[in-house]
Amino acid sequence: MAKTFDPFDRRSWYFGPISRQDATDLLMAERDGGVFLVRDSSSIPGDYVLCVKEDCKVCHYIINKVNEENDGTKYRIGDRYFADLPSLLSFYKLHYLDTTPLVRPATRKLEKVIAKHDFDGADPEDLPFKKNEVLTIMSKDEEQWWTARNSLGRIGAIPVPYIRPFEENSKDNATPTPNKPPSETSSQTSENLTPRRTCLEPNKDTYARVKQARVPNAYDDTALKLQVGDIIRVTKINISGQWEGELVMEGGKGGRKGHFPFTHVELIDYDPLTSSPNPTIQVPD
Template identity: 65%
Template sequence: MAASLDPHDRSSWYFGQMSRQDATDLLMSEREGGVFLVRDSTSIQGDYVLCVREDNKVSHYIINKIQRDGQTMFRIGDQQFPDLSSLLTFYKSHYLDTTPLVRPAPKRIEKVVAKYDFEGRDAEDLPFKKGEVLTVVTKDEEQWWTARNSLGQTGAIPVPYVQKYEESDSKPSMGVTSVGSVISKELTGKPKINLQRDLPAEARVNKARVPNAYDKTALKLEVGDIIKVTKMNINGQWEGELNGKHGHFPFTHVDFLQDLQDGDAR
């Protein structure tokens, strides 16, 4: 039975960060007009886009998030609404171009497999072990997604630590997820980590780590230690010098001194 439209069920129709082409491809795979989704605007931060299958095309309607008399409003065309749910309720019974909204597009289940251990650093992080399979819930940012493990626990995961997983394969796909130049959690106030930074650069250890006794190249970290970062590998295992020893360590265990100072300045 086809899903119906519940404007208040945000998880059913909000797809987060999604390209125009991906939205078009997904909606064109549906035969029924009025199938839709809401995604983040890729051109204006904070705005949204209502993507709808209409006849033999997909229409993309910009939703502007505006401030009016001290209140946040959402504008689409010449209509304004207090929230996205009200907007969808209106177009459930009013035509956009050739159709009203009928139902949200089905969300494809996407799974990833861990390439490395991730211990987590904050309460909102989801720790996992190498080889663990996770279900992607939302792609909140380019480098940090929300995922769910087999126990039903959800949290933030660093994208460079995982890769696409195909259940039909006996082994996980070796197609490595693309990684941009910045790993950040700006939405939670984290310092931005720029992978194009000039090195070497000093960083402060924020979490203690005792490496495996058999791993002779891993550095032992104590909170407050100052480490000289000499190389930032895209897999999240960075290299540096500490107490006269050169070795590797997880990027999640350090904060660059310059970033901490910039954060204090703000």
């Protein structure tokens, strides 16, 4: 088989924080030897693992990220050092690891999601979408931010709390709202995997209902006390999972403001002050 993959096409071979078992299962489903992927190390934050199908097994090679005082960052695999990951992959495209060189990246499983809410985007690398729009996941770069592609081929970053898995032929799937064609100057997502921002400003009038009671630490006067059924107007969605908001009192008046864990609430797709309740939308744990 011709070795034609592009070592500089990070999106083709970088699979992000998938587990060792998931990587093994994915590669064992491939027919050819030399099929590979790069994933994050689960035991050493910041390091990577090169996973390769060799013969009838999958080998996992640790790639250490080494900061040299004079030479900057290097990537070490075994006793060899490389300036970056594409250089490492280029070398093993021509040289054997154990029983095979690298032939091609693993085939990604097509994963689709559907939007629970509108997302207008705040940064050039964001991918705006409308409620019920179906998107294809390209990579899961961060816990709260993934890279996705819309039906027009535009690629960008999307917030995980705004989406849920898309199931074919499900009655819960509404007709997707088409997005506007991207302009010629629209930017695609950056491949820098460091956190892009600390928070996301939610759409106006974003509400959540408390599904799990919580009594905060008595010394934390910035945390909200939560009771099941409370309604919160969400004002900030932090990447850390600690959201910010304001309790809604009777008559629609604003109550105490503070932060709370997003796992204790579920977003609701209506304004509780002006609309009748509809089925709620579950925030993923």
